[in-house]
Amino acid sequence: xxxxxxxxxxxxxxxxxxxxxxxxxxxxxxxxxxxxxxxxxxxxxxxxxxxxxxxxxxxxxxxxxxxxxxxxxxxxxxxxxxxxxxxxxxxxxxxxxxxxxxxxxxxxxxxxxxxxxxxxxxxxxxxxxxxxxxxxxxxxxxxxxxxxxxxxxxxxxxxxxxxxxxxxxxxxxxxxxxxxxxxxxxxxxxxxxxxxxxxxxxxxxxxxxxxxxxxxxxxxxxxxxxxxxxxxxxxxxxxxxxxxxxxxxxxxxxxxxxxxxxxxxxxxxxxxxxxxxxxxxxxxxxxxxxxxxxxxxxxxxxxxxxxxxxxxxxxxxxxxxxxxxx
Amino acid sequence: xxxxxxxxxxxxxxxxxxxxxxxxxxxxxxxxxxxxxxxxxxxxxxxxxxxxxxxxxxxxxxxxxxxxxxxxxxxxxxxxxxxxxxxxxxxxxxxxxxxxxxxxxxxxxxxxxxxxxxxxxxxxxxxxxxxxxxxxxxxxxxxxxxxxxxxxxxxxxxxxxxxxxxxxxxxxxxxxxxxxxxxxxxxxxxxxxxxxxxxxxxxxxxxxxxxxxxxxxxxxxxxxxxxxxxxxxxxxxxxxxxxxxxxxxxxxxxxxxxxxxxxxxxxxxxxxxxxxxxxxxxxxxxxxxxxxxxxxxxxxxxxxxxxxxxxxxxxxxxxxxxxxxxxxxxxxxxxxxxxxxxxxxxxxxxxxxxxxxxxxxxxxxxxxxxxxxxxxxxxxxxxxxxxxxxxxxxxxxxxxxxxxxxxxxxxxxxxxxxxxxxxxxxxxxxxxxxxxxxxxxxxxxxxxxxxxxxxxxxxxxxxxxxxxxxxxxxxxxxxxxxxxxxxxxxxxxxxxxxxxxxxxxxxxxxxxxxxxx
Numbered sequence: 115x116x117x118x119x120x121x122x123x124x125x126x127x128x129x130x131x132x133x134x135x136x137x138x139x140x141x142x143x144x145x146x147x148x149x150x151x152x153x154x155x156x157x158x159x160x161x162x163x164x165x166x167x168x169x170x171x172x173x174x175x176x177x178x179x180x181x182x183x184x185x186x187x188x189x190x191x192x193x194x195x196x197x198x199x200x201x202x203x204x205x206x207x208x209x210x211x212x213x214x215x216x217x218x219x220x221x222x223x224x225x226x227x228x229x230x231x232x233x234x235x236x237x238x239x240x241x242x243x244x245x246x247x248x249x250x251x252x253x254x255x256x257x258x259x260x261x262x263x264x265x266x267x268x269x270x271x272x273x274x275x276x277x278x279x280x281x282x283x284x285x286x287x288x289x290x291x292x293x294x295x296x297x298x299x300x301x302x303x304x305x306x307x308x309x310x311x312x313x314x315x316x317x318x319x320x321x322x323x324x325x326x327x328x329x330x331x332x333x334x335x336x337x338x339x340x341x342x343x344x345x346x347x348x349x350x351x352x353x354x355x356x357x358x359x360x361x362x363x364x365x366x367x368x369x370x371x372x373x374x375x376x377x378x379x380x381x382x383x384x385x386x387x388x389x390x391x392x393x394x395x396x397x398x399x400x401x402x403x404x405x406x407x408x409x410x411x412x413x414x415x416x417x418x419x420x421x422x423x424x425x426x427x428x429x430x431x432x433x434x435x436x437x438x439x440x
Numbered sequence: 441x442x443x444x445x446x447x448x449x450x451x452x453x454x455x456x457x458x459x460x461x462x463x464x465x466x467x468x469x470x471x472x473x474x475x476x477x478x479x480x481x482x483x484x485x486x487x488x489x490x491x492x493x494x495x496x497x498x499x500x501x502x503x504x505x506x507x508x509x510x511x512x513x514x515x516x517x518x519x520x521x522x523x524x525x526x527x528x529x530x531x532x533x534x535x536x537x538x539x540x541x542x543x544x545x546x547x548x549x550x551x552x553x554x555x556x557x558x559x560x561x562x563x564x565x566x567x568x569x570x571x572x573x574x575x576x577x578x579x580x581x582x583x584x585x586x587x588x589x590x591x592x593x594x595x596x597x598x599x600x601x602x603x604x605x606x607x608x609x610x611x612x613x614x615x616x617x618x619x620x621x622x623x624x625x626x627x628x629x630x631x632x633x634x635x636x637x638x639x640x641x642x643x644x645x646x647x648x649x650x651x652x653x654x655x656x657x658x659x660x661x662x663x664x665x666x667x668x669x670x671x672x673x674x675x676x677x678x679x680x681x682x683x684x685x686x687x688x689x690x691x692x693x694x695x696x697x698x699x700x701x702x703x704x705x706x707x708x709x710x711x712x713x714x715x716x717x718x719x720x721x722x723x724x725x726x727x728x729x730x731x732x733x734x735x736x737x738x739x740x741x742x743x744x745x746x747x748x749x750x751x752x753x754x755x756x757x758x759x760x761x762x763x764x765x766x767x768x769x770x771x772x773x774x775x776x777x778x779x780x781x782x783x784x785x786x787x788x789x790x791x792x793x794x795x796x797x798x799x800x801x802x803x804x805x806x807x808x809x810x811x812x813x814x815x816x817x818x819x820x821x822x823x824x825x826x827x828x829x830x831x832x833x834x835x836x837x838x839x840x841x842x843x844x845x846x847x848x849x850x851x852x853x854x855x856x857x858x859x860x861x862x863x864x865x866x867x868x869x870x871x872x873x874x875x876x877x878x879x880x881x882x883x884x885x886x887x888x889x890x891x892x893x894x895x896x897x898x899x900x901x902x903x904x905x906x907x908x909x910x911x912x913x914x915x916x917x918x919x920x921x922x923x924x925x926x927x928x929x930x931x932x933x934x935x936x937x938x939x940x941x942x943x944x945x946x947x948x949x950x951x952x953x954x955x956x957x
Contacts, residue, residue, distance in 0.1 A: 391647035
């Protein structure tokens with residue numbers, strides 16, 4: 115096990131270096147000068163040149179990259195061109211806000227999708243199955259931007275049930291802490307603000323996981339050991355949940371781990387639509403403004419997070435299938 | 441028994457006494473109870489399309505920042521609702537010595553921390569903050585050599601030469617407290633503003649909210665709004681939804697396709713104004729000018745070929761002002777005698793034929809997404825209309841940052857869409873000089889004659905003579921057509937029906953005077 119962890123850590127370092135080279139090249143080769151955006155129309159050529167020198171943007175690209183890499187190893191992602199503060203700090207301040215959205219999305223998507231997929235598989239070719247297929251297709255086909263706007267109009271403007279934008283002043287954890295004292299209002303307000311963006315962000319994963327669960331369950335339900343379990347007289351519920359589902363979940367878990375990256379990426383659009391002040395919005399603004407240090411920091415931190423999530427999922431396999439050992 | 445009516449008034453005694461006593465109360469102002477003040481507004485939430493970069497009022501050149509600064513700070517001079525420049529922290533100002541500006545400052549004004557506003561604050565603000573190399577607006581103060589203090593409430597801006605638009609520029613020069621700035625570093629000042637304005641800073645959570653609270657001791661009268669929140673909401677549909685759902689009281693930059701939704705609402709209304717932001721299609725007439733465009737008849741032809749009224753009616757809901765010169769009617773120096781080029785494709789074809797292009801020609805047309813209201817659609821309409829007269833235009837849609845970088849490097853195509861607000865100065869010199877003076881960054885057309893006129897206008901103190909020079913220059917521009925003159929676009933906002941705010945020509949949003957309806 116320790117050897118496996120060390121091996122994965124080694125792989126992680128290689129992945130992060132590769133990600134850093136990729137994102138550094140992409141963002142620096144994209145046309146557009148961040149100093150033009152930063153200083154505006156009235157800045158003089160001297161001011162612009164001075165600013166470029168201050169941020170090291172007048173150096174050759176390979177020199178800039180080596181300096182960036184050296185700083186990264188010390189935990190320094192550079193100073194944000196637009197905001198003038200350490201870019202790592204900016205990203206890490208926003209990351210928990212995005213993770214609130216991402217985990218809420220997954221909390222909505224995964225149980226619902228697994229339940230729907232299981233029902234669709236055991237009621238194959240029924241209305242349950244067709245509905246699940248339609249829903250799955252809808253979820254993966256409809257752009258989250260459009261879904262978000264529709265949900266805002268229906269639930270926020272017409273019905274006035276839920277807020278249409280923003281995040282309350284408490285974090286999820288402080289609201290939960292306040293709830294423990296008996297005051298549920300902050301937590302209720304927080305969840306009401308979180309629901310629509312989380313639902314929007316979950317639909318793609320919901321559609322994908324529903325379909326995959328159904329397919330995986332159909333494969334597993336044909337296996338001999340399932341027939342044996344039924345033959346032994348076990349209740350159908352037991353056969354489905356303890357025997358079939360557990361094995362069917364292995365590929366589902368793999369996809370969920372991979373799709374974590376998509377959900378994290380999807381948060382970029384959802385945060386813009388719902389004015390949710392997370393890392394996604396910061397990233398969009400930074401790309402538009404060519405704020406290289408922030409883009410680089412955000413991508414590297416996301417790559418790290420993605421690798422950690424996949425490592426956790428690898429360990430979860432051992433719970434689902436005791437035969438798997440590292 | 442029938443009631444007796446009193447004389448020719450048709451009233452009996454009882455009715456008469458009722459009316460008379462009521463009239464006395466009204467006429468004499470006799471109070472019959474506590475005087476009802478205008479209702480306090482506990483929270484007012486305004487949404488802008490992007491967040492602030494900094495709360496330091498001198499270290500940015502962004503409109504969204506100016507809007508917020510205007511509520512925390514005060515300038516020496518500001519614009520009123522009718523767009524007139526009025527003294528504000530100054531009580532009066534005048535030109536002295538033929539080129540300098542003397543400001544008599546208002547007494548009894550304090551910063552939010554209790555420090556007094558005085559001449560030293562003005563000197564510090566201009567010399568150490570706005571003229572500093574770190575400020576992106578330092579170019580506006582190049583002509584100001586120093587700020588001389590005559591006494592605690594009188595200063596003279598000593599200028600290198602006449603600088604008639606200095607008051608216009610000073611609207612965007614919030615005065616700050618020298619002691620406060622000296623006691624803190626730049627990083628602190630970027631997050632903790634200190635002004636004399638109607639609202640004081642409470643907190644700023646980036647990309648989420650900026651919270652201000654009422655300055656109870658504001659020298660111009662405390663606002664009715666107790667708590668003012670600015671929220672950055674990038675998506676226009678979300679801003680409008682927030683208005684319609686009652687989560688917002690005001691939202692900026694409502695695109696034309698959403699105007700109807702706002703107008704039809706019971707809760708909110710649309711407020712628009714025509715300001716100083718003109719939209720034009722600029723011809724590249726400096727080096728490497730495409731041969732057809734070098735001929736003024738071709739440029740005039742393209743102005744005749746574009747149906748500006750149709751663009752305004754169909755793409756801008758009729759809310760824009762068509763222009764025939766490089767400035768709008770609200771700008772000092774605008775020439776009211778100049779009529780916009782009418783839509784006349786027959787004349788356009790004739791001019792093209794005379795210039796030697798009976799079959800037209802081909803050019804490329806750059807547009808940057810976000811340049812103007814319905815920018816892509818406006819350009820597509822222009823492309824279609826130019827095609828009718830034989831000019832094949834390839835529209836190239838660019839991303840904003842990429843386009844602005846290429847524009848600064850003069851690497852754009854033969855034609856590009858530009859929206860230009862003249863830095864909200866409402867003076868023609870801030871349209872003519874940056875766009876038509878030889879060597880200026882965005883100038884793609886200039887002549888020795890227009891350069892001379894621009895310099896003359898800059899140096900003229902007499903406003904009537906200045907106006908005449910500027911109008912003459914406008915006339916030359918109209919005839920020479922260095923651009924396709926399109927329109928001055930609207931500033932469109934959604935605002936609660938329960939409050940009195942109206943859109944302003946200068947695109948600013950001062951909220952101190954907002955009242956409940």
